[in-house]
Amino acid sequence: MxxxxxxxxxxxxxxxxxxxxxxxxxxxxxxxxxxxxxxxxxxxxxxxxxxxxxxxxxxxxxxxxSKLDIIRGAVEHLHNKRLKAFRRAMSRVAAPTEDRVALGVDAFFDHVRHPMFVAFFELSVAARTDPELAGILRPTQEAFEAEWYRTAKEVFPEWQGRDEQFDIALDLSRYVMEGLAVSSLTHRGSESDKRILKYLADKLHELRDA
Amino acid sequence: MxxxxxxxxxxxxxxxxxxxxxxxxxxxxxxxxxxxxxxxxxxxxxxxxxxxxxxxxxxxxxxxxSKLDIIRGAVEHLHNKRLKAFRRAMSRVAAPTEDRVALGVDAFFDHVRHPMFVAFFELSVAARTDPELAGILRPTQEAFEAEWYRTAKEVFPEWQGRDEQFDIALDLSRYVMEGLAVSSLTHRGSESDKRILKYLADKLHELRDA
DNA sequence: ATTGAAACCGGCAGCGCTGACTGTTAGCGT
DNA sequence: ACGCTAACAGTCAGCGCTGCCGGTTTCAAT
Structure with missing residues (x-):
C-alpha cells in the first residue's frame, strides 16, 4: 500500500x-x-x-x-516492447533446464508469431520502396539484431569456441522460423509446422554436440 | 524464309x-x-x-x-512466366548429373531471388489485408505450390518410399530459402548466404541417404 | 478569480488516384 | 469508296487522405 x-x-x-x-x-x-x-x-x-x-x-x-511522426513513435514503441518481450523470454531460456535448445526454439517461434512481428514485417516490406520509412526502421532493426546475437551467445555459453557452428545455428533458426512465420502470414497457416520445428531442434542439437 | x-x-x-x-x-x-x-x-x-x-x-x-482487371491479368501473366521458368530450371536439374540436390538448391535459390518472386511477395503481403486481392491470388499460389511438389517428386525419384524425409526436405528447403530471400529483401543482403545454403545442401543429402 | 497553456474538436484546402466520359486516328470488311 | 470497329489521347468529377487553422474546454499556477 x-x-x-x-x-x-x-x-x-x-x-x-x-x-x-x-x-x-x-x-x-x-x-x-x-x-x-x-x-x-x-x-x-x-x-x-x-x-x-x-x-x-x-x-x-x-x-x-505529421503521420511520419506517428510512425516514428510507433517504431520506437514497438522496439521497446519487442526488446522487453524478447529479454523476458530469454531469461526463461537461460534458466538451467534439461533442453534449453528446445526452449529457445519455442521462445523464438512465439516471438515470430506475435502481432508485433507482423507489424515489423509490414513496416519492413513498406520500407523496401519507401526510403524515408527505411531510414526510420534501419537503426531499430540493426539494434534488435545485434541484441539478438549478443543475447544468444550469452544464453548458450556451451557453444563457446565453436563460432562457426553457432553462427550456422543462428542463421538456420532465423531463416527457418522467419520463413515459417511469413508463410503462415501470406499463405494460410500450415499444418506441418511441428514437424519442421522438431527437425530444426534436432539439427541444432547436432550443431551443438558436433 | x-x-x-x-x-x-x-x-x-x-x-x-x-x-x-x-x-x-x-x-x-x-x-x-x-x-x-x-x-x-x-x-x-x-x-x-x-x-x-x-x-x-x-x-x-x-x-x-479497372485496376483490378490489370492486377488480375498481371497475376496470371506472372504465374505463366514463373511456371515456365520453373520448369526450364527443373529440366536442367532432371538431367543425370553427379549432384542434382545441389543443382536443385541453386535453381530454387535463383527462383527466389528473381524479380518475379519479389512481385509475388508484394502481392502476397498486400493480399493479407485485401480480401479481393487474396481471392485473385489464392488459386494461383496453390496451383504453383502443387506443381512444385509434383515436379520435385518427379525430378527426385530416388526419394521414392521415404515420403517423410522427402516432405521434410521440401519444407526445409522452402522455409530456409524463402526466409533467406525475404531477409535479403527487407533487411540488406547478407554475406553468409553461401554458408547456410551449403549447410542446407548437406542436410538434404543426409535426408536422401538416411 | 484570472490568466495562460495544453488537450481536444470540427472544418477546410490541396493533392493524388480512380473511373467514366468525349474526341481522334487507323485499319478491316463489304 | 464507304462505314464500322477498335486502339488511343485527353479531360472531368468524385473520393479519400493529409496537413493546417480557428474554436472550445480543462487544468494548473499566481
Missing amino acids: TSRTQNIVDVEVIGWQAQKSAGTRNAILESAIACIVEFGYAGATTTAISRKAGLSRGAMLHHFP | TSRTQNIVDVEVIGWQAQKSAGTRNAILESAIACIVEFGYAGATTTAISRKAGLSRGAMLHHFP
Missing part, C-alpha cells in the same frame, strides 16, 4: 496531471500498431488510427504533427 | 493486324509487374503503370477497364 501511494505521488510529482495524457500518446501509438497489423501499412491512415484510438484527428495531430 | 512467311501469314490469319495490340496488353502487364517491384503494391498506381508502359491512362483503361 505504501509503495502504491508512493508511486502515485511520484507520478504526480514528475508529471503533472495533464501529463497523464501521455496515456493518450500511448493509445495513439498502440492504435497505430494495431492498424498496421489489421489494415497493412498502406491502410493505416491517420483517420483509421485516430478513430481506433478514440479521439479526433485534430487532437491526434496535436500530439504528433 | 518460307517458314517465316508462313508464320506471318499465320499471324495475319489467326489474329488480324490490329490484334498486334496484344503486344500492348503484354506491355501493360509487364509494366504493372515492374511497378509492383519498383514501387510496391500500394505505389503501383494506374498512372505509374500506364506511364511506364508508354501509353495514356485512357488507352490503358480501354484494354483493362
Whole structure:
C-alpha cells in the first residue's frame, strides 16, 4: 500500500496531471500498431488510427504533427516492447533446464508469431520502396539484431569456441522460423509446422554436440 | 524464309493486324509487374503503370477497364512466366548429373531471388489485408505450390518410399530459402548466404541417404 | 478569480488516384 | 469508296487522405 501511494505521488510529482495524457500518446501509438497489423501499412491512415484510438484527428495531430511522426513513435514503441518481450523470454531460456535448445526454439517461434512481428514485417516490406520509412526502421532493426546475437551467445555459453557452428545455428533458426512465420502470414497457416520445428531442434542439437 | 512467311501469314490469319495490340496488353502487364517491384503494391498506381508502359491512362483503361482487371491479368501473366521458368530450371536439374540436390538448391535459390518472386511477395503481403486481392491470388499460389511438389517428386525419384524425409526436405528447403530471400529483401543482403545454403545442401543429402 | 497553456474538436484546402466520359486516328470488311 | 470497329489521347468529377487553422474546454499556477 505504501509503495502504491508512493508511486502515485511520484507520478504526480514528475508529471503533472495533464501529463497523464501521455496515456493518450500511448493509445495513439498502440492504435497505430494495431492498424498496421489489421489494415497493412498502406491502410493505416491517420483517420483509421485516430478513430481506433478514440479521439479526433485534430487532437491526434496535436500530439504528433505529421503521420511520419506517428510512425516514428510507433517504431520506437514497438522496439521497446519487442526488446522487453524478447529479454523476458530469454531469461526463461537461460534458466538451467534439461533442453534449453528446445526452449529457445519455442521462445523464438512465439516471438515470430506475435502481432508485433507482423507489424515489423509490414513496416519492413513498406520500407523496401519507401526510403524515408527505411531510414526510420534501419537503426531499430540493426539494434534488435545485434541484441539478438549478443543475447544468444550469452544464453548458450556451451557453444563457446565453436563460432562457426553457432553462427550456422543462428542463421538456420532465423531463416527457418522467419520463413515459417511469413508463410503462415501470406499463405494460410500450415499444418506441418511441428514437424519442421522438431527437425530444426534436432539439427541444432547436432550443431551443438558436433 | 518460307517458314517465316508462313508464320506471318499465320499471324495475319489467326489474329488480324490490329490484334498486334496484344503486344500492348503484354506491355501493360509487364509494366504493372515492374511497378509492383519498383514501387510496391500500394505505389503501383494506374498512372505509374500506364506511364511506364508508354501509353495514356485512357488507352490503358480501354484494354483493362479497372485496376483490378490489370492486377488480375498481371497475376496470371506472372504465374505463366514463373511456371515456365520453373520448369526450364527443373529440366536442367532432371538431367543425370553427379549432384542434382545441389543443382536443385541453386535453381530454387535463383527462383527466389528473381524479380518475379519479389512481385509475388508484394502481392502476397498486400493480399493479407485485401480480401479481393487474396481471392485473385489464392488459386494461383496453390496451383504453383502443387506443381512444385509434383515436379520435385518427379525430378527426385530416388526419394521414392521415404515420403517423410522427402516432405521434410521440401519444407526445409522452402522455409530456409524463402526466409533467406525475404531477409535479403527487407533487411540488406547478407554475406553468409553461401554458408547456410551449403549447410542446407548437406542436410538434404543426409535426408536422401538416411 | 484570472490568466495562460495544453488537450481536444470540427472544418477546410490541396493533392493524388480512380473511373467514366468525349474526341481522334487507323485499319478491316463489304 | 464507304462505314464500322477498335486502339488511343485527353479531360472531368468524385473520393479519400493529409496537413493546417480557428474554436472550445480543462487544468494548473499566481
